[in-house]
Amino acid sequence: MKCEYCQQQVAPDWNLVAFLMNSPQQLKSLCDHCLSRFQMISSATCFGCGRLNDGLCYDCMRWQRQGQPLLQNNALYEYNMMMKWYFQNYKVKGGYHLRQVFSEIFTAHIKSRLADKASCLVPIPVSKATLKQRGFNQVQGLLKNNLVFKDWLMCKRENKVTQSSLDRSQRMQGVSPFQLNASQEAVVNQHIVLIDDIYTTGRTLYWAADVFYSYGATSVTSITLAR
Template identity: 30%
Template sequence: MICGYCQKVILRNLTVKEILFPWLLSDTELCSQCLRQFTPIQKDQACPRCMRSGEQDLCADCQRWQKQYPQRQFFHQALYQYDEAFANWLKEYKFGGDYRLRRTFQQQVRVALKGYRGFIICPIPLSQSRYQERGFNQTSAFLEASGVKTHTLLRRSSHDSPQSKKNRQERLALPQPYVLACSPELLIGKKILLVDDVYTTGRTLFHAADILWQHQPKEVRTFSLAR
């Protein structure tokens, strides 16, 4: 197998489970050296709503969202801290267009999303122009590489400059960019998981959730690789 980041061959002893069930053996995983670069978020040392590291109670971001959406329940899960190492990986994958890197976290994503059985998995969409520019939707790509079935529930109706080029206030002030891309009846009483690559201010995911909440889903939760 090869490392999903550095692309080097990984040599290791197989586990008993892998020997007995070889079809479960992935051809890609993170080598120990690359895995050490990323910092997992510790749930007991993070905001209970959005997993922002270094918080013991509800963070300032979540307090603001709670005031804006007082009738909504929201819970976010993220795997890694958005630090220099993750930013470097994202630069190569998302902005550098290294499509191979969609498989970097496939095992971690697969394990994490087992906790969302019964949820409709919806990746955050790109605008058509952004998709043509990049060649792929980075969120859809890492989900598909992890063997996760996804559904298109939303469409991005407006195109804007990348959020990476905006400051915090500019991100929070962005207008609603999404519209529904499926029959509203499909959402009634359903549990939905919105997935993005990174949770920064939460504006993108709350915009997306706001569209879905209008059509009576049972629950809307959110997930990202990094926070």
């Protein structure tokens, strides 16, 4: 099998236990060299959004001035050129098999970040039109089956404008596409942890947070694969 990025041959990753149990071999979509081009965030980051920054960044100061409780977003990887390629092929072109590149490490990261085990994990949803066209929710695709989450958020409209198609000004001036998909009693006093693929401007995540705060959630934080 060839690496989908560099087209070099990918060496099989043999697992003795899986071999002895006659389990199907999981083929790697990317070679080790290309995998190494994804940069994990390991140095100081902004407390509000997870961007590489020494202290609170300008964007988060602006959210604070608007009266928004900061999301304390925690991101696992930098949004570099390799990550841009990944999302173009996974999310835009619908390469569902590419979820396996990050599903295990991202799920483990989410579990490690849950200080409160009673926290409710809520993935950001996609519209019905996007689900029909793409065939999957890219956020849920990044989560392993052993991670319990709540479908407490839904899109108000059949079609939801994709944030990647808008510039910053257009994103910030948009209208929230989300509404609650649960009873208010279920949300009151809960600690909500939003899960998304990318934190760009934070607009999508803050829209989602607003929904939960309006129904009585105690806190809303977020975890994303990339920032």
